[in-house]
Amino acid sequence: MAKVTVSLDAQLVVEVMVLAGVGDPQDAVELVVRDYIERGHRTEARTAARDEALREVDSKPRNPEG
Numbered sequence: 001m002a003k004v005t006v007s008l009d010a011q012l013v014v015e016v017m018v019l020a021g022v023g024d025p026q027d028a029v030e031l032v033v034r035d036y037i038e039r040g041h042r043t044e045a046r047t048a049a050r051d052e053a054l055r056e057v058d059s060k061p062r063n064p065e066g
Contacts, residue, residue, distance in 0.1 A: 006029075013025045022028040 008029065013029060016032050017023065017025060017028040020028040020031050022031060
C-alpha cells in the first residue's frame with residue numbers, strides 16, 4: 001500500500017497517542033483514521049437499512065380513510 005506523509009501539530013498527535021493508548025505517533029494516528037473510516041461504513045450501513053425499511057413501508061398499499 002502506498003504511504004503518505006502528513007505534518008500534524010505535535011500537541012494533537014500527543015493527545016491522540018494518549019487517547020489511543022499507543023506509544024508510536026504513526027500507529028496512533030493510523031488507528032484513529034481507521035476507526036473514523038469504520039464508523040463511516042457502519043453509519044452508511046445503518047442508513048441504508050433504515051432507508052430500505054422506509055421504502056418498504058411506502059410501497060405498501062394504504063387503506064382508504066373515511
